Amino acid sequence: MTPLDGVRVLDLSRVLAGPWCGQLLADYGADVIKVERPGAGDDTRAWGPPWWGDPGQRMSAYYLSANRGKRSIAIDLASADGAALVRRIAAHADVLLENYKVGQLAKYGLDAATLQALNPRLVYCSITGYGQDGPYAAAAGYDFAIQATGGLMSVTGEKDGTPGTEPQKVGVAVADLFTGLYATTAVLAALHERERTGRGRHVDAALLDTQVAMLANQASNYLVGGQMPKRMGNAHVNVVPYQVFKTRDGHIVLAVGNDSQFQRFCKLAGHEAVGSDPRFLTNALRIEHRDVLAPLIAGWMLERTTAEWTALLEPNTVPCAPILELPEVFRHPQVTARGLQIDNAGMPMVAAPMRLDGQRAVSSAPAPRLDEHGAAIRAALDRADAWPKPR
DSSP states (O other): OOTTTTOEEEEOOOSSHHHHHHHHHHHTTOEEEEEEOTTTOSGGGGSOSSEESOGGGOEEHHHHTTOTTEEEEEOOTTSHHHHHHHHHHHTTOSEEEEOOOTTTGGGGTOSHHHHHHHOTTOEEEEEESSOSSSTTTTSOOOHHHHHHHTTTGGGSSSOTTSTTOOOOOOSSOHHHHHHHHHHHHHHHHHHHHHHHHSOOOEEEEEHHHHHHHTTHHHHHHHHHHOOOOOOOTTSOSSOSSEEEEEOSSSEEEEEOOSHHHHHHHHHHTTOHHHHTOGGGSSHHHHHHTHHHHHHHHHHHHTTSOHHHHHHHHGGGTOOEEEOOOHHHHHHOHHHHHTTOEEEETTEEEEOOSOEETTEEOOOOSOOOOTTTTHHHHHHHHHHHSSOOOOO
């Protein structure tokens, strides 16, 4: 028995934020039916190379990353028959996920008001760039643009004055992924509430809202202290020393989070007097004197290799880490011990991160081929006019 055993999800979303939410629900045991465009399917099916599978049925690695555990049916939502078929499935669904432009699904009678009138228990989750209302509601929202508009790029990248510097996006689509995560929590909260009320909710999940919320301490620094955050490269606005340093053979992250760690680090580095220097006794003082302290430490770090620093600092609880590329990540002993790379029906994938009672909450079913389950789903509907069960 899985946590979401018996929960039925109709996933009309595509690309990343919505499918990420759907995959999480599938990993927790929900039965997720993914509705895709006939002929083309989810946009990300074409986002390769790299590809997986035979040339005639190949799927992009991008698509595989966000669609594990689902069943696929191809339906033309713009046709009367297609919209009617979706309404038949939605009548028995617990959750519906969609990321169409605001108002677009209303043209086909697939909006929240229409479907919740048909099925009052339905939790209807709309994921858009800018939300269901406001002056930008109709605008298309893409992760890159949201990282820019939502302030993340203004605090990401090397500091002003560094040669060639410019605002940077994060290396993965964090606005999409965080929105998928937030949407999942909202869906689960609405399902829990429905046990008391008998009614679903309309979840309005916006990438911009999520991006602004996830500015966390940077937004709080601005709102509370009036501080205008600036790009600082790999340094931290609120903690010193907390940044990347060059070593004899590469780089290392040094993440000293409190005063005792700083004093211990200085002693281990052979500079105990710096740990008791009045200019550096507290984190606030170290921030004040960052421009003096950071170059000092930079000189020390060049005296040893990354491995030598790691071997010295880690056992003595001074937080640090080498900067690994992906082959090294998947060979890391903790990554292998935790089983984070899995074989999903022959497809190499990253496991879902949560464990429940020691077991990974991850679907064993692979990402589906386009319309792989379409015939079976239609046949089940024709027989029972109810939610088609997996076969």
